[in-house]
Amino acid sequence: MTALQHVKLGTYYVVHLPEPDDFAFWRERARLLIQCDVPPDRVAWVEPGGNGSLFSHGDKRLPLPEDDTRIIRASKRFLSIARNVAHHSDPERFSLLYAMLWRLQPSPRLMEDKADPQVRRLEDMDKAVRRDAHKMHAFVRFRMVEDEEGNEHYVAWFEPDHHIVRREAGFFVRRFANMHWSILTPKGCIHWDGETLRESGPAQKSDAPQGDPAEDLWRKYYASIFNPARLKIGAMLKEMPRKYWKNMPEAALIPELVAGAQKRESEMVDAGALEFEDRPETLEAIDKAIHACRKCPIGNLDNQAVMGEGPDDAALMIVGEQPGDQEDQSGKPFVGPAGQVLDAGLEQAGIERREVYVTNAVKHFKYVQRGKRRLHQSPTAKEIDVCRWWHEAERAIVKPKVVLALGASAARAMLGKTVSISKVRGEPIALDDGSELWVTAHPSYLLRLDGDAKAEQERLFAADLAAVKERLAELAQ
Amino acid sequence: MAALETIQKLEILADAAKYDASCASSGTAKRNSTGGKGVGSTEGMGICHAYAPDGRCISLLKILLTNHCIFDCHYCINRKSSNVRRAKFTPREVADLTLTFYRRNYIEGLFLSSGIIKSSNHTMELLVETARILREEHDFRGYIHLKTIPEADPELAHRAGLYADRVSINVELPTDTGLTRLAPDKNSRQIEGAMGGMKMAIRQSKDERKRFKHAPRFAPGGQSTQMIVGADAATDSDIVGKASRLYGNFKLRRVYYSAFSPIPDASAVLPLKRPPLMREHRLYQSDWLMRFYGFAPQEVMQATEADGNLPLDIDPKLAWALKFRDRFPVDVNRAGREDLLRVPGLGARAVGQILASRRHRTLRLDDVAKLTVSVAKVRPFICTVDWRPTLLTDRADLRSLLAPKQEQLELFAA
16 A cells, blocks of 8 residues: 555544653654554544544554554654653644645754754754753652551642653652652652652542641741842743742742832841932031931930031041030040140140041030030941941042051041051051051040050050151152 | 751851852753653753842852851852851752652752862862762752862862763952952963863763764863952953953853852952843843854953943943944845844844844844834834834934833832
8 A cells, every 4th residue: 555545545643652751652653654654644543531532433453554664753853842842732733743744854954944844943942841840850749648657748739831841750769769759740649758759530629638837947948038129020920930839838028028028128228227318528518417417326315416617628637436425515636635636636736626627427416414414425337337427428538648547447437447556656657548547546535545555555646646647748749 | 065966067068058159951962861760851942940039140059068168258158267057968958858858859950069168179079979979879860050169189170071071270360460369369370271171071971972983971060250240449441351262272161250248247458339120131132142242352341331330321232332332223125134233223133033034034123023022122223124223323412312211129128
């Protein structure tokens, strides 16, 4: 019988596949049919449960080839795609594969023509199966149950789009070789007991365990690792479409997380509470702005901001820690006891205070009330960092060549880190804007000392001021 | 303070880790749990087990061992002067948590980082100990990514590499001035020195394995790093330049870019305007151009605008093409792979398909349309048998024709 005879006689053939993903069976029958030159439109491929009645007039007995040694050609690429396409849920998959195999006989390199519609369709199906498999690796969620003997059994419920359960068993065996697990799906189940793999028929969702205490931990992790400052729902949906959500314990949180995201982000910014406007560009503007500044708790105390003082082109800027009680009352920097120590030191070193811009790292007085007295409190690192905004604005306007930081708080404000005075004093430190920073003790520290220690610190303080004076003279040249 | 429950610690320490962009679990040696006594496998391709609404994949249990820190880096939520809640896991708790999640198929493995407690060495020892418990006591064969601390002893970093699939050291900021300003306790020479040490160790292990089958593997997934974008004044040109130097000098697998995002309890030194997420996206695209499309770093920099940043409204490849119009149109039926890869809208996959298809047919515009996402975008830059862009390529308003339509901004958008 020749091909022509089949066509003339109008013979149809029907092939019933034993399993929906039985590639080997398809391959065997397809080879036979091609050897008999049966064209694709004369064969119907029916999977189990498929609608075969349409083809009831078809002949279930396949023809026998005259020459069963005839070689059937199929490119490597076709075979690798066909193996995957056989798992697709499209009822036409086996017919499509047969049609392609038919076309490959005269043109064996057809699979390379990516612009051919049939090649594209098969490639898309191949991709869909691989994606489904990948999503199964990713989205299967086991729940642990203990049997009577206390053995752990991990059971998952999963709903794949395609017939991939058997195909993917190997992945789970390799990954969880020493666990007892089952994956239940509507398309059949697989079970592993640590040694052998067993298959069983389709299951229902109610066959799987309904919860696992570890899911609370997992949900907490999922909610915490999510960054509300960046919301990209499209990107999430592309990779984790809604159809998977119902079997993923963490997915129930998504609507809540999305809805709360903007609120959480604004809370995050509010917690920082640092919406700075543009940096002021004149000293007057800074003066005005710091009086209104409530960006840290110090600004909320009963006090007033104290602005720096001095020429707006001073070569030397002296930065203290924060205003004290008297400074707060007078609104001027370094007028209290520490100010007097500073003035004396400057005079001794030959520096005119009139020519110096004197300011503080923190603009408000931080204190605790003790009876009638307001006791000085050191600002926290956070508060110094917040106030850095203001004195950086001052520095950007005055552009001093040398900055002298008095004490650790002022040094932190300039450097962004806490340094030890004894280690950094006496040497210039280069700042970003090209100026240099010198660090010395705060004059109020000298006030708290007695005896030899006081004499020693006074000597060091004077030496630092003298060094600054010398450096200024060098820079002025 | 009462001892925190595991779930509270997890909340604090996962929250603290979320600013690290990397979550890759790919590119390591293949192995599985057959014949072992534990669980775990790696099969080359990474797996993203979930996606968060921020669009990032969740592949690994990404947590900090502790968010206590003696450093004071301004962009970091865990810096010493920040007021966040603090917590600390023991290495064993982290190992148990990893296994609990892994057995339920939630994750591919562990990505462990930490704030610095006591000293860099002490912290590094705890990180290594966690990996040791997983690998040796539980025979865990999943993925482990350890963040190594550049200031720690090289011997400890080496031990980390023996347990981990991937090690990473963050360069944090693209410029040295940015680093001194925002991360005063860190220094770029130390960071790059540590990366150099890792590169040597990875290469040495590869050599040894060529000669001795049982030589220990050292970080088979290579090393990666992360840069924060938008916290300092660095331009995209600076960032691209830095990234290409890092790829070149240290053979990095990946450079991650993380758009600086407002953090609770931020330091005043930081800008409060966050950079548009699109900037991060454009940088990743430029990264791709360098890694897969044969662009030299200088060529990517040529695509930047006058301020040194990549345009936000169009992708860097299109920006480059618009600047170098004399290189177009490209004939899809004749041009080589390198030239096709330069065409905006043609990806590496489409180029491969064009090259394969044209052995069988002379491509028409319709055929190209089947192989690409948007033929409208490609059209001005190619010719086919039946299509020639003639004036289109030279039109002055080509950019506005191709740029995606501007969406109206949301009135209350954050």
